[in-house]
Amino acid sequence: MARIIIHQxxxxxxxxxxxxxxxxxxxxxxxxxxxxxxxxxxKLCVKKGPAGVFEWVEDTRPGIDxxxxxxxxxxVDHLEGRIHPVTLELIGKARELGGKIHQPIxxxxxxxxxxxxxxxxxxxxxxxxxxxxxxALKHFRIEPYTAAFADCLNLVKPxxxxxxxxxxxxxxAPRAAARFRTGLTADCTFLDVQANTDLDQIxxxxxxxxxxxxxxxxxxxxxxxxxxxxxxxxxxxxxxxGVVHSRSLPAAAxxxxxxxxxxxxxxxxxxxxxxxxxxxxxxxxKKAADLAMVERLAQLLNGKVxxxxxxxxxxxxxxxxxxxxxxxxxxxRLIITCGVSGAIQFVAGMNNSDxxxxxxxxxxxxxxxxxxxxxxxxxYEILPALIQRLEGREATLETLAAVTA
Amino acid sequence: MKIVVCxxxxxxxxxxxxxxxxxxxxxxxxxxxxxxxxxxxxxTALRIKQxxxxxxxxxxxxxxxxxxxxxxAYMMGVDEGVLLxxxxxxxxxxxATAYALSQGIRKSGMPDLIICGxxxxxxxxxxxxxxxxxFLDLPHVANVLRILEVGAEAITVEMDMAATVEVxxxxxxxxxxxxxxxxxxxxxxxxxxxxxxxxAVPQLTLDDLPDQDAGHYGLNGSxxxxxxxxxxxxxxxxxxxxxxxxDLAARxxxxxxxxxxV
Numbered sequence: 001m002a003r004i005i006i007h008q009x010x011x012x013x014x015x016x017x018x019x020x021x022x023x024x025x026x027x028x029x030x031x032x033x034x035x036x037x038x039x040x041x042x043k044l045c046v047k048k049g050p051a052g053v054f055e056w057v058e059d060t061r062p063g064i065d066x067x068x069x070x071x072x073x074x075x076v077d078h079l080e081g082r083i084h085p086v087t088l089e090l091i092g093k094a095r096e097l098g099g100k101i102h103q104p105i106x107x108x109x110x111x112x113x114x115x116x117x118x119x120x121x122x123x124x125x126x127x128x129x130x131x132x133x134x135x136a137l138k139h140f141r142i143e144p145y146t147a148a149f150a151d152c153l154n155l156v157k158p159x160x161x162x163x164x165x166x167x168x169x170x171x172x173a174p175r176a177a178a179r180f181r182t183g184l185t186a187d188c189t190f191l192d193v194q195a196n197t198d199l200d201q202i203x204x205x206x207x208x209x210x211x212x213x214x215x216x217x218x219x220x221x222x223x224x225x226x227x228x229x230x231x232x233x234x235x236x237x238x239x240x241x242g243v244v245h246s247r248s249l250p251a252a253a254x255x256x257x258x259x260x261x262x263x264x265x266x267x268x269x270x271x272x273x274x275x276x277x278x279x280x281x282x283x284x285x286k287k288a289a290d291l292a293m294v295e296r297l298a299q300l301l302n303g304k305v306x307x308x309x310x311x312x313x314x315x316x317x318x319x320x321x322x323x324x325x326x327x328x329x330x331x332x333r334l335i336i337t338c339g340v341s342g343a344i345q346f347v348a349g350m351n352n353s354d355x356x357x358x359x360x361x362x363x364x365x366x367x368x369x370x371x372x373x374x375x376x377x378x379x380y381e382i383l384p385a386l387i388q389r390l391e392g393r394e395a396t397l398e399t400l401a402a403v404t405a
Numbered sequence: 406m407k408i409v410v411c412x413x414x415x416x417x418x419x420x421x422x423x424x425x426x427x428x429x430x431x432x433x434x435x436x437x438x439x440x441x442x443x444x445x446x447x448x449t450a451l452r453i454k455q456x457x458x459x460x461x462x463x464x465x466x467x468x469x470x471x472x473x474x475x476x477x478a479y480m481m482g483v484d485e486g487v488l489l490x491x492x493x494x495x496x497x498x499x500x501a502t503a504y505a506l507s508q509g510i511r512k513s514g515m516p517d518l519i520i521c522g523x524x525x526x527x528x529x530x531x532x533x534x535x536x537x538x539x540f541l542d543l544p545h546v547a548n549v550l551r552i553l554e555v556g557a558e559a560i561t562v563e564m565d566m567a568a569t570v571e572v573x574x575x576x577x578x579x580x581x582x583x584x585x586x587x588x589x590x591x592x593x594x595x596x597x598x599x600x601x602x603x604x605a606v607p608q609l610t611l612d613d614l615p616d617q618d619a620g621h622y623g624l625n626g627s628x629x630x631x632x633x634x635x636x637x638x639x640x641x642x643x644x645x646x647x648x649x650x651x652d653l654a655a656r657x658x659x660x661x662x663x664x665x666x667v
Contacts, residue, residue, distance in 0.1 A: 001619060001625050002624055002625055011456070014544045014583055023468070024468075024470075025468070025495075025536070035492055035538075036468065036469065036492060037467070037468045037469060037490040037491050037492050037494065037495065038467075038468030038469070038470065038495075039492055039495040039496070040495055041495045041496030041623065041624040042496075051476040079567075079568050079569070081624075128623065139571070140566070141549060141573075142535075142538075142544055142545055142546070143544055144455065146539070166547055166567060167547070167565065167566050167567040168566070168567075170531055170532070170535075170547065171535055171545070171547040171548075172535075173532070173548055174503075174532035174533075174534075174535040174536045175535045175536070175538065175539045176499060176537070177499075177500065177532075178504075178535070178536040178539035178540060179539055180501070180505060181500065181628070182628050183498065183499075183500060183627070183628030184499055184500070184532060184536075185627035185629060186499075186529070186531065186532050187529065187530070195605055196438065198530050200632075205527065205528060205529055205634075206416075206526070206529070210634050210635075210636065211635050211636070212631050212633075212634045213631070213632040213633050213634070213635070214629050214630065214631055214632065215629070215632055216628050216629050216630070217630060217638070218628070219628035229665065232665075256544060257543075257544035257559075257575060257576035257579060258544050258546065258573050258574070258576075259573065259574040259575075260571055260572070260573050261561070261569075261572045261573065261574055262571065262572040262574075263569050263571050264569060264570045264571070264572075264589060265564075265568070265569055266568060266569060277666060295600045301661070301666055309533070330558075333666075334661075334664070334666050353497060355664065358656065363645075363647075368645065371643070372643055372644070373644050373646065373657070373660065374643070374644065374645040374646065375645075375653050375657060376645065376646065376647045377646075377647070377648070377650055378650060380656045381649075381650025381651070381653075381654075382650050382653050382657070383654075384654075385651045385654030385655070386654040386657055386658055388654075389654060389658040390658060390661075390667055391654060
């Protein structure tokens with residue numbers, strides 16, 4: 001067991017010691033320096049304190065036999081049998097990791113009437129697809145799904161379990177991880193594997209202000225969730241040598257305290273906050289009619305149009321589309337600002353976006369400070385050319401679809 | 406009916422920095438506050454209490470100072486509070502946190518309903534709620550958008566399933582995690598502040614819990630370990646492009662394709 005011991009006799013400068021801890025976990029109680037419950041076990045006092053005062057004591061725990069846990073399992077996220085693309089991305093990552101440690105890839109497919117989709121997974125290089133196909137698994141209900149998932153993991157004993165960071169994955173993964181009393185790292189943005197199958201996981205915390213490198217040194221399996229579009233899906237290949245296994249559960253394991261009464265498809269109208277792609281019109285747009293090119297670009301990228309305050313005040317754009325302190329705060333995957341100078345009030349409403357592309361003719365525009373891609377140029381030259389290019393691609397795809405149909 | 410709400414004290418801002426030398430979060434001078442998502446969980450519980458009658462208990466784990474968020478819960482109308490605080494809980498990851506809270510809930514008497522916020526603003530994992538449900542062997546439903554009916558034996562909720570909205574009836578005892586926006590949280594009341602001024606925040610240590618094996622809590626009960634923390638590579642791929650309009654457009658088109666936006 002790990003703990004920090006304070007050697008009171010070695011203390012010389014009492015006041016300085018208290019200040020060592022950034023969490024105020026060092027306190028004097030009856031003239032003795034003590035560690036209170038605010039301690040984070042960060043060991044800063046051990047590392048930075050005067051020699052001999054703080055001691056880190058760790059009893060060696062028996063190490064688990066990691067060779068008993070082999071392979072990488074991927075949970076197959078789907079809606080009524082249609083496989084969510086995050087699953088393929090995870091299979092791609094699993095194959096990459098599996099290649100390094102020479103271990104097989106398992107897919108765990110749980111649902112009702114899903115057998116056909118299971119065959120499809122073999123095309124992506126999965127070695128074993130485990131199918132739990134039962135009418136009781138038609139709706140995602142946590143107890144039977146966890147039972148099926150855990151059943152498979154007990155059977156396969158994988159070293160690593162990857163789950164999509166979807167609504168279902170974020171409910172199922174913690175449940176299963178807790179059942180195995182093992183570690184789960186949510187929303188990983190980077191994964192790698194050591195020769196001993198230890199998984200290196202990197203994830204953001206504090207709203208992305210901090211990155212943490214996490215590992216699970218003495219527990220198996222190691223659970224990680226990854227959001228959609230973090231990794232790349234592998235190309236579909238010739239049918240491999242993978243096998244589909246039909247699995248089943250006893251009726252008792254399929255019982256649930258949850259009864260799904262109704263399932264409604266969501267309306268597709270979404271607000272600016274939910275948009276994955278946003279194209280913003282700024283002051284460089286000279287007249288209302290020119291907004292058409294901003295709208296067209298947004299359309300081609302499957303995104304929404306937004307604007308800065310002057311555009312709203314001019315009455316060219318609806319107030320609901322304003323980004324900034326007096327408007328909406330957005331965090332899309334992609335935001336393209338067109339002729340936006342980057343006033344702090346605006347930037348505060350969008351600077352957490354995943355990818356910021358700024359187009360502005362003024363090289364000194366402050367928007368470039370937050371941009372990932374700063375493009376110095378005139379929107380009247382760039383946007384029409386870009387639109388033409390994207391339209392060309394769209395046309396090619398349509399032709400392709402027509403040919404292959 | 407008894408409802409337990411799990412709450413957490415978090416840093417007042419997510420604008421935290423990492424000390425480059427020590428690799429430790431700089432929290433000096435950073436205020437603490439109640440995790441904003443927990444306000445929705447508290448409000449949901451208090452509305453059920455008002456409409457149907459219930460005892461609402463808030464539970465938290467943290468340093469003694471975290472008692473402050475339980476006081477705030479009192480000011481909103483929560484009846485009881487309990488703080489799990491012990492050095493041996495320190496350094497807990499998701500598993501150890503959820504386990505300690507589940508033990509605290511067992512100790513205080515199993516409720517009919519447990520309500521958690523969607524996630525915390527410091528950990529951002531949204532995983533503690535489902536793990537508590539697992540440790541207590543309860544059904545759980547995440548992403549609850551609306552409470553439709555609070556019955557004698559079950560609660561009927563509307564939940565967000567990404568592509569669909571589902572209505573589910575969940576038998577007690579159960580756990581739900583609620584979305585931001587399920588309701589408008591009330592402000593702490595001055596009247597309640599005065600009324601609850603002397604109400605203590607009971608504390609539980611490891612010695613009070615049903616499972617007293619220190620190996621199941623804190624750093625020792627945490628399967629995951631943080632190897633290091635570091636600032637994100639802000640604009641690591643920061644690029645400035647200059648050139649003729651059409652060339653820039655072509656380059657941007659290629660990049661958008663590469664980044665899978667088209």
